[in-house]
Amino acid sequence: xxxxxxxxxxxxxxxxxxxxxxxxxxxxxxxxxxxxxxxxxxxxxxxxxxxxxxxxxxxxxxxxxxxxxxxxxxxxxxxxxxxxxxxxxxxxxxxxxxxxxxxxxxxxxxxxxxxxxxxxxxxxxxxxxxxxxxxxxxxxxxxxxxxxxxxxxxxxxxxxxxxxxxxxxxxxxxxxxxxxxxxxxxxxxxxxxxxxxxxxxxxxxxxxxxxxxxxxxxxxxxxxxxxxxxxxxxxxxxxxxxxxxxxxxxxxxxxxxxxxxxxxx
Amino acid sequence: xxxxxxxxxxxxxxxxxxxxxxxxxxxxxxxxxxxxxxxxxxxxxxxxxxxxxxxxxxxxxxxxxxxxxxxxxxxxxxxxxxxxxxxxxxxxxxxxxxxxxxxxxxxxxxxxxxxxxxxxxxxxxxxxxxxxxxxx
Numbered sequence: 001x002x003x004x005x006x007x008x009x010x011x012x013x014x015x016x017x018x019x020x021x022x023x024x025x026x027x028x029x030x031x032x033x034x035x036x037x038x039x040x041x042x043x044x045x046x047x048x049x050x051x052x053x054x055x056x057x058x059x060x061x062x063x064x065x066x067x068x069x070x071x072x073x074x075x076x077x078x079x080x081x082x083x084x085x086x087x088x089x090x091x092x093x094x095x096x097x098x099x100x101x102x103x104x105x106x107x108x109x110x111x112x113x114x115x116x117x118x119x120x121x122x123x124x125x126x127x128x129x130x131x132x133x134x135x136x137x138x139x140x141x142x143x144x145x146x147x148x149x150x151x152x153x154x155x156x157x158x159x160x161x162x163x164x165x166x167x168x169x170x171x172x173x174x175x176x177x178x179x180x181x182x183x184x185x186x187x188x189x190x191x192x193x194x195x196x197x198x199x200x201x202x203x204x205x206x207x208x209x210x211x212x213x214x215x216x217x218x219x220x221x222x223x224x225x226x227x228x229x230x231x232x233x234x235x236x237x238x239x240x241x242x243x244x245x246x247x248x249x250x251x252x253x254x255x256x257x258x259x260x261x262x263x264x265x
Numbered sequence: 266x267x268x269x270x271x272x273x274x275x276x277x278x279x280x281x282x283x284x285x286x287x288x289x290x291x292x293x294x295x296x297x298x299x300x301x302x303x304x305x306x307x308x309x310x311x312x313x314x315x316x317x318x319x320x321x322x323x324x325x326x327x328x329x330x331x332x333x334x335x336x337x338x339x340x341x342x343x344x345x346x347x348x349x350x351x352x353x354x355x356x357x358x359x360x361x362x363x364x365x366x367x368x369x370x371x372x373x374x375x376x377x378x379x380x381x382x383x384x385x386x387x388x389x390x391x392x393x394x395x396x397x398x399x400x401x
Contacts, residue, residue, distance in 0.1 A: 055317055
């Protein structure tokens with residue numbers, strides 16, 4: 001019999017690995033780009049099931065430990081982000097259930113950001129949810145407190161799971177994040193393109209911007225631009241990278257033809 | 266357990282999830298079925314198995330019934346999740362505590378094979394192969 005559960009191992013200092021993936025803003029002319037934000041990502045140790053972030057967070061949810069995991073990831077990400085360029089936003093994922101059930105989470109976030117010299121106005125909180133029941137009032141209070149601090153709110157995984165219209169109403173997101181499911185294969189699938197265009201239109205009516213995940217090719221990028229997306233994240237620009245690599249990631253390039261802009265070349 | 270290395274076309278590159286909280290047994294089973302060219306994932310907790318099942322589909326799930334002191338009913342949580350999400354997945358349940366109640370629950374959740382521990386690798390392999398061949 002094992003002596004401790006995985007959750008205890010995961011919560012040990014140094015177990016989780018923190019990476020950052022740039023979110024790129026492209027000029028409409030296609031003649032330049034800038035690094036708009038870095039999304040902080042947490043992974044378990046290589047060679048374990050928890051090297052997959054999906055499995056790591058699903059495990060936390062099955063254990064009803066979203067809050068403890070979210071707190072640890074938040075602390076790790078803000079610690080690692082302290083050395084990132086000041087103008088870039090920092091986005092991090094938080095379960096809606098954490099915001100509604102952990103009444104001290106937002107205060108802890110604000111204190112942690114302050115400790116690492118990060119203004120809350122640089123933060124984008126990506127709300128993720130996989131459970132249907134939460135405390136609406138406490139959730140709304142947490143979202144309101146985050147806004148008062150100056151943080152942006154993103155709704156993650158739009159179009160899949162429970163990131164639905166109700167969540168849009170309850171979070172009033174500043175950013176709609178389109179899941180890679182819709183992006184991958186959009187080139188050859190009219191229906192995926194219709195969904196992306198619809199989300200972009202809806203975001204526009206909310207006064208929000210759209211982030212597309214899973215951008216892997218120049219054709220993906222061109223197609224998404226045509227559909228009204230203006231923020232991009234994916235292997236075409238960069239894999240998730242260490243904080244050190246993120247600190248020296250190119251922030252702005254102008255006058256570069258689109259086909260030369262892949263950061264992985 | 267006696268170790269054997271079988272390579273039947275019906276099992277090549279099939280995905281298998283093995284769930285057991287005995288690390289040594291988990292390792293033995295994992296190595297054995299990997300040698301048979303299964304793509305093997307392992308889990309030692311109910312919730313770890315459930316997390317894997319949230320995102321991956323398996324051809325075979327081989328699960329112990331009692332994990333880290335969990336009630337037998339909890340062990341069947343994995344079976345229930347597999348049956349709900351993937352009706353064609355073959356489920357083999359290993360138990361050291363077989364009883365009419367367990368057999369009844371196994372039948373209720375349409376477990377393909379209920380085995381009492383310890384079981385030889387040879388027999389286990391044969392059961393897996395037969396289930397997959399029958400399922401083709």
